[in-house]
Amino acid sequence: MNLAHYLGLLHRAQVNLADAFRQVADAHAEEPDIEHLCQQQAKRCDAHAEQLHPFVVRYSEDAPDEPDRLHSQLFTGTRTGGIGLLRDLQDLYLMAAECDITWTVVGQAAYGARDKELLAVVRSCEGETAIQLKWLRTRMKAAAPQALVVAD
Amino acid sequence: MVDRIADPWGERTPYGPGQQWPVRVDRYLADGRGDADVDRWVQSASVLHSNGDALDIGVADGRIVGVRGRAVDRINRGRVDPKDLYGWQANHSPDRLTRPLVRDGGRLVEADWDTAMGRIVARSKELLDGPGGWGHFGFYTSGQLFLEEYYTLGVIGKAGLGTPHMDGNTRLCTATAAASMKASFGTDGQPGSYTDVDHCDAIALWGHNVAETQTVLWMRMLDRRRGPNPPAMLAVDPRATPVAREADLHLAVRNGTNVALMNGLLREIIRRGWYDNDYVDAHTLGFEELCRIVDGYPPQRVADICGVPAADVERAAELVGTSQRLLSTVLQGFYQSNQATAAACAVNNLHLVRGMIGRPGAGIYQMNGQPTAQNNRETGADGDLPGLRNWDNERHVEELARLWNVDVDTIPHWAPPTHAMQIFRYAEQGSIKLLWISATNPAVSLPELHRIRQILTRPELFVVVQDLFLTETAELADVVLPAATWGEKTGTFTSVDRTVHISDKAVEPPGEARPDLDIFLDYARRMDFRNRDGQPLIDWSGPEEVFEAWKECSRGRPCDYTAITYEKLRGGSGIQWPCTDEHPDGTERLYTDGHFHTDPDYCETYGHDLATGAEFTEAEYRAKEPDGRAFLHTVEYQPSPEVPDDEHPLLLTTGRTVYQFHTRTKTGRAPQLNQAAPDVWVELNPADAARFGIAEGDLVGVSSTRGAIQARARLCGIRPGVVFLPFHYGYFDQDPADRTPRAANELTITAWDPVSKQPLFKVAAVAVTKLADGRGVPSPAPTVGGSAPPADADVPPTIGGPAAEATSGKE
Structure with missing residues (x-):
């Protein structure tokens, strides 16, 4: 069963997203809402990873070797300034989008595996990931005109 | 004689449930004058708090000599707050600004109006020239101007310059009231009436030291408390305020934990069956989710988080849970605290699950702090669109475009109007280059003042301040405009409970000081803003013309003013909006039939995730099929962004x-x-x-x-x-x-x-x-x-x- 690989992918994506949220929070501490909400969302990602961990362990017992090019690198550090903030939020958005689609895929697999416990985790977490995407979109929409059209 | 400094609330006039609050006319005339020494009385209302107390200004020899309460008015029945009894004397202060000031060689020097306005207009035109010019303008206004002034400023910003960067200091005082009502009921607009005090059997004050912030409302509550069958009283406040001392139960919660308390109270109310199942089914959405979340807040957990005895949490739930006519008031202890909107929504939840809304005594006051904050929200000089319209609803924006005869895309509606803290952030970063501050003093009232002073003194930032005095903010300005104030100009404004009053001009302003409306109209004229037909965008010349224009803007919206006239406001009591041809005497309570403003075509917002502020889309909102039902928004408690530690205990x-x-x-x-x-x-x-x-x-x-x-x-x-x-x-x-x-x-x-x-x-x-x-x-x-x-x-x-x-x- 290859589900273990997707669980591992999702687990690592959540850990990476938590880390990226924290880096963006630190880099843009002068934007108080960004700092506060990125820290808050980092904790949510931590909780997601924690809830996934037992399933990663359980399914890895009978998993074949990990396929090539499973993981992708979406974040290479923060930037500065108004447009830098926009780009950093865009990185977070793409990372959250990867988590979002991976929850969907893992959720489908949970159905196939008749794994009600895993399905419950997916149901409670995927909604929070969707809110992350929504918040990032909201914040970027508000920031974009000033950063791209107005600022020097 | 009564010393209203020693006793701000004066003598009690007790009354019982369902009775009319007795009249008590308060009066203060300076220098030992009596009524015979007053040439004329000019109708007005209070501008030193949000209660909307109606009063008359006494004038002798062309000067204000005192005030008296208006017995005929529904709000105060003659009573006057001590701030209003004595505060008018500031109008005569020798340090009033009487001429414009401009900065020359680092110093503010006197100038004439042409010079001062000329500098503002020259800088404005320079900034507006080029793509994105709109984004260099920021406006930070007040909760103390008149409706006509806000509406004019809103049109200048939205249809003249086309900038979303306009907000009021209402952001500091009343933004959460508006946000919570939009979230729960679909639009802003106070459900209750001050007369709910006359009918209630319990009053819960959530972070609201009403005794000091709205003394006349407190007098009304005290008079019920001293009369037959008095209402029970609950106070939630970390301080031992007069309200807390009067209350039957005082929960001195740890600051920042309001959501945990509210969740705990709702849990008790649900578990003990003190909710109205029929009302919940017929008129609300989100009850299951509410039950799921509040179930995690048993009294002992609430006690641990909030730092109050678990038994008191249970007693409080019983007090608000078993009353038959519950009145809640909410203010800064909730609004300026952690999880503000969620906590204020939880008070709405309490009333919704108990069906305590829209009938005498069963009311909610999501309060304002300032006298005209309500008008700023209605007219869109803050983070809202005029007429409580939804920025994300293209049809609403088109209505404004038709009304103003401008292209719909002139009106910024790609995102909500920029909030005050973000306006200052853009100014700090340098993309806002002109900041126009009217009737407020951010150099004292915004958080983290060293930062605010740094922003206001940035050499690249052109700061205009319009005020009565050389405030701490005005000292840092590039141009200072001397404004006329209350008593020196005519306009209208609206209290917490939607009561509209007129405030007539009683005396001339000092020196060259001008009404704020005249200043805004002068700017519009000099900027030569045009509509789609090439005609002047703004052709008003005085407050009554603006009021008539505003009435059209308000037509069909919750704050419908269409049947109010200046004439109707003069002589009698204030009038509560909505006031229309069908309801020519105004409307005492909203939502009397349990039908809320949540229709997707009517609502003011498509909603937010309360924990992050993430916005929902129109499609997502429509999918909820609100159908006139109110929303029960419930979130988990989260600690404040800053909590005490060893260094700051x-x-x-x-x-x-x-x-x-x-x-x-x-x-x-x-x-x-x-x-x-x-x-x-x-x-x-x-x-x-x-x-x-x-x-x-x-x-x-x-x-x-x-x-x-x-x-x-x-x-x-x-x-x-x-x-x-x-x-x-x-x-x-x-x-x-x-x-x-x-x-x-x-x-x-x-x-x-x-x-x-x-x-x-x-x-x-x-x-x-x-x-x-x-x-x-x-x-x-x-x-x-x-x-x-x-x-x-x-x-x-x-x-x-x-x-x-x-x-x-x-x-």
Whole structure:
């Protein structure tokens, strides 16, 4: 069963997203809402990873070797300034989008595996990931005109 | 004679449930004058708080000589707040601005209007020239101008310049009230009426020290409490305010934990079956989710989080859960605190699940702090669109475009209007290059003042300040415009409970000072804003024309003014909107039939995630099929962004005294008021004071990671672990060469609620140290109000003496 690989992918994506949220929070501490909400969302990602961990362990017992090019690198550090903030939020958005689609895929697999416990985790977490995407979109929409059209 | 400094609330006029509140006419005339010495009385209402008390201005020899309450008015039935009795004297203050000032060679020098306006217009045209020019403008206005002035400013910003960067200091006082009502009921608009006090059997005050912020509303509550069948009373406040002392039950919660408390109360109400199942089914959405979340807040957990006894949580739930006509009022203890919108929504939830809305006595007041905050929200000079329209609803924006005869894309609606804290951030980053501040004093009232001063003094930022006095903010401006004030101009404004009043011009403004409306109209003329037909965008010349134009803008919206006229407002009582041809006398309560403003084509917002502020889309909103039902929004408790630690072990909360308003621009210039509360103080619980070796009157240093101030200590009944500072005190009346830091906002944190964007003034972590011994001299804190010392303390009482002698009578 290859589900273990997707669980591992999702687990690592959540850990990476938590880390990226924290880096963006630190880099843009002068934007108080960004700092506060990125820290808050980092904790949510931590909780997601924690809830996934037992399933990663359980399914890895009978998993074949990990396929090539499973993981992708979406974040290479923060930037500065108004447009830098926009780009950093865009990185977070793409990372959250990867988590979002991976929850969907893992959720489908949970159905196939008749794994009600895993399905419950997916149901409670995927909604929070969707809110992350929504918040990032909201914040970027508000920031974009000033950063791209107005600022020097 | 009554000394309304010593006794701000005056004599009781008790009454029973369902009875009309008795009349009591309060009056103060200066210099021993009597009624015979008054040439004429001019109709107005209060501008030194949000209650909307109707009063008449006494004029003799072309000058204001005093005020009296209007017995005919539904709000105050003749009573007057002490701030209004004495505060008008500031109009005559010798340091009123009488000529414009412009900055030349680093100094502000007097100039004529042409020079001052010429500089603003030249800079404006320069900035507007080029793509994205709109984005260089920011407007930060007030909660103290008139409806006509806000509406004009809103049109200038949205249809003239096309900028979304406009907000009011209402962001600091009332943004959460608006946000919570939009979220729960679909639009802004107070469900209740002040007459709910006459009918209720229980009053819950959520973070609302009404005794000091709206004294006349408190008089009404006290009169019920002294009459037959008085209402029960619950107070939630970390301080021992007059409200807390009066209440049957006082929950002195730890600042920042309101959501945990509300969740706990809702849990008890549901588990004990004290909710109205039929009402919930017919008129609300989200009950299952509410039950799921609040189930995690049993009394003991709430007690641990909030720092109050579990038994008191249960008693509070019983008090609000078993009443038949529950009245709730909410203010800054919820609005300026952690999880503000969620906590305010939870109060709405409490009323919705109990069906306590839309009938006499069953009401909610999501309060305002300022007299005209409501109008700023209605007319869209803040983070809203005019007429409580939804920025994300293209049809709503098209209505405005048709009304103003401009292209729909002229009106910025790609995102919500920019909130005040973000406007200052853009100014800090340099993309906003012109900041126009009217009738407010951010250099004292915004959080983290060293940062605000740095922004306002940036050489690239062109700062315009329009005010009565050379405030701490005006000192930093490039152009200062002298404004006329209350009593010197005509306009209308609206109270918390939607009552519209007119305030007529009684006297001429001093020198060359001009009404704010005239200043805005002059700017529009000089900027030559045009509509789609090439005609002037704004062709109004006076307040009544603006009011008539505003009526059209309000047509069909919740705040419908179409059947109100200046004529109708003169002579009698104020009138509650909506006031239409079908309801020509106004509307006392909203939602009497349980049908809320949540229809997707009508609502003011498609909603937010309360934890992050993430916006939902129109499609997502429609999918909920609200169909006139109210939303029950419930979230988990989250700790504040800043909590005490070893270095900063105490929690700071800031607030108000009954004798001062805002940054004391007026009240600090009224002798009776200023002498009652002349300087800053810091409130400490005696147990904390003992721990730090501090006694009454000692000079104390209070510091956070952002700054430090000095204040004399008042030992009183505040919750242990919490200190309080009044936020009124800035620097205008100190020697410029020797200013001792004393403004509470030197310490506060730059952080805000994710939905209402209201700053968190109630949750900074601070340290205190004794700086000097008071040698037995008590602090300057009043002995009246939340700063009252223990009964056995040797502190002389706050009195006004002969200069404060007023009259009060049952006429």
